[in-house]
Amino acid sequence: MIHPIQSSLATKDGTVLFFVVKNTIHTLRWEEGRGEFVAIGMWVDDADNSDTIKAKVREEQQRQLAENEAKRQKTNDGNSNKPSIKEAKVPVPGQGAPPVFKHIRNMALSRDETLLMACTDSDKALVVFELDYTNAENCLKLRKRQPLPKRPNALTTTTDDKTVLVADKFGDVYALSTKEGVVQEAALEPILGHVSLLTDIVVAKEADGKQLIITADRDEHIRITHYPQTFVINKWLYGSKQFVSTLCLPSWGPNLLFSGGGDSLVHSWNWESGKLLDSLDISEIVEPYLGDAQLAPEKFQNETNSLIEYAVAKVVTFANIPYIAFFVEQTKVVLICRVDPDIGAITLAQKIEMPFNIISLSSALSANLLTLTLDNRDSDDSRFAAFISYDGTEFLVDAEKNNAFEKCVLHKFENDPIVNVEPRDVYPLYHIASLRKRGEHFS
Template sequence: MEDAGIEEAEVSGGAEFAPALVAAHPLGSSVAVAVGPELRVFDLKAGSAVSLSDDSGGSSHSDAIRAISFSANGVLFASAGDDKLVKVWKTDSWCCIRTITSEKRASAVAISNDGTHLTFADKFGVVWLVTMEESVGGQKPTDNKPVSILGHYCSIITSMKFSPDGRYIATADRDFKIRITLFPERPLRGVHEIQSFCLGHTDFVSCIAFTCLSEGPSFLLSGGGDSTVRLWDYINGCLLDTCQVRDKVEELIETSETGDNNLAVTDICPTNDGSLVAVAIQSLNGVMLLACDLVTKKLSFLKVMTMEKSYIPTSLSSSFSADLLWTVMGASNMPNQATSQLFTRLKIIPNFKKDPLASSDHVPTVLEDSEVPHGEKLLLALQGSLDIGKQEEVLASVLAALKVSMHKMLVKKHYSEERREQRKRGRNDKKIKKRNICSSCDHRFVACT
């Protein structure tokens, strides 16, 4: 790869923008959207926005939230981000019961299937674990510190999931690999037994998701910067099938006009039985649907659900009990944008769980804003308010920001020898300057820092 092309991310400068995230409660009782430091929750049963509270004694998120996740039974919810905070919420009251401080910025979070352990990954590729003692007998948590359990050798972990049976934890990174690790009964001693590596992606892995038949083995789906969705036998680390999405997308968008040839897969969301997979793709104004046959172990293109031109989803989610596919678009740290005006757009696709091949009546369609559940109340709670006349302008800015963000965060930079030496000298100069300042101080070094 040419140095000039790669250094483009560095010279472009600017802030690193965090995409908006959406997560649906497994039982369909609520939906959460994270944009910037804001966490917005709507109670679908009560039909009203949720007011969050905090009994953990910790501070609220002050920087972009990078990962959100419900527990398998929906009792707990976790959020983590660039402020080095991981917060755990009880979903019956939406009260924060735990605030954990990470040493580095968090990039992924997951809760074990039995709800007894929380794992989160940081930007250095280390996975940390905390025991959730409050989930047993309603007791208050002790102040146990996170314990490192596994690592990806200084590679950003982009996605982390527990297998349906809870026996394995899957972690994906920007260095093209997926690691499947046995999750032991006593993980505080370390999660050292590697079951397999799923190797085949030729660019960063952006997302992973487990899927399984109602009765039978489970499989792993992954998407990445190489514009592919892949199906894995993760127990043995075997690649079963690969679906190239680039060709289908290029038929729908004219990349030559937009100047954007990056068609990375940004998120995937399978149905409960794995028969259908929704795929979000950078630069695609819509969602691609893939048919997934877990019996023959094949992926095939089904159709593209196109949306308005300025709407490109950044995150997808669906619950186990409902047939709605939730999609969101948005970004944090927008230029000249106040925190209270962080803007997201929400689109919902119904009939997502029904087999579209069985009947033409069940083909999913995108709901209009007037057709979404709870209508304007839900949209106002999750999208935030914004002058309608400025939507197109803001959405255009969001699109540009997200393209830069993914390039800066996930595409690994390569430098010429000369540039590499300059960076080393810059780092060494800072260390020498800091040592000189501290050595000239009468106080101890700890006090100086």
């Protein structure tokens, strides 16, 4: 079988589409005249992280030796034997150890769309690509690979595109140059931090051009921090009742911000005033689409086995029309809402059902086009993705694009040894539900 597509990202005009399958990034171009997708670039993350692990093991070994040496001198006076230094061994996971997945997650484009950035799980790195569409072989040219201390989880750029801001699972945000070379890991200092896993990061611009970093975490917090003076916190946005998984800044609403997460609400905020403007309760809307996938884990389940838990996985918007689109993890439906740009009120406009569970959602901002990737693994169906476009009055599934995509992907992946896998080797496709806090520790 062909591995499902984990995520996608489109340029603003919707002509170029990047998508991730396992440890590969694929790039397609939409040829409007011919009505087909053409493959224009690909990158495989073949990083062998044993060198970085080796370096870390060696460093830790040295540190421990130095520490032991110091202790030895304290206890015996001068009778210490010099310990022999062994070559660092790379630890190998034993039998039964959980499998390691070389995910590529959270791609982002620079604002001028000349760079593609992504986070790799294999060596916890930020990768930056130059997009060179004149190169007929491959438009993705790796500019740098910056290893980070902890697993990166979300990224964006500053308004001038000179700096990438990477938020990690340890709660820290690093600012890294898009141009300059790789920085030694020891020299990296976070510019801001939460004591919580960071789930998303966006940069807002005030009327006078000053920048604010908005970060979301799994402790219900949305924090706004000045940039570049990240030591000055502007405010927190209070009102999320569960972890926050996604942030979305529209260009059409002054100071508006949308957020979603584990609390069955989609919030609209004014980040300038700090006010919660509206919270759309989605519980009734999504109820018909929930199923066994949303049952709480056995350990936390109630006596009647009826405890349901779900979370909004992603909220996206468009450049010129006041709509937002979002979906709940492991459901088949994408929800499209109209927003009043002046007061931030959210109203459900459309529900569009997909043939399979949605894995990811992205928007080609100025093309008013949504790309959804689908979990088709338990079927013989080859619909890996779906496109939804706006015709001026409503959103419609774009059958032409769907067919063209299916054709292109089937042809491209036919003999690709990386993406053809056994069902048991499919990467985990859903990551949001596990953000829910359980409060297992009582003391």
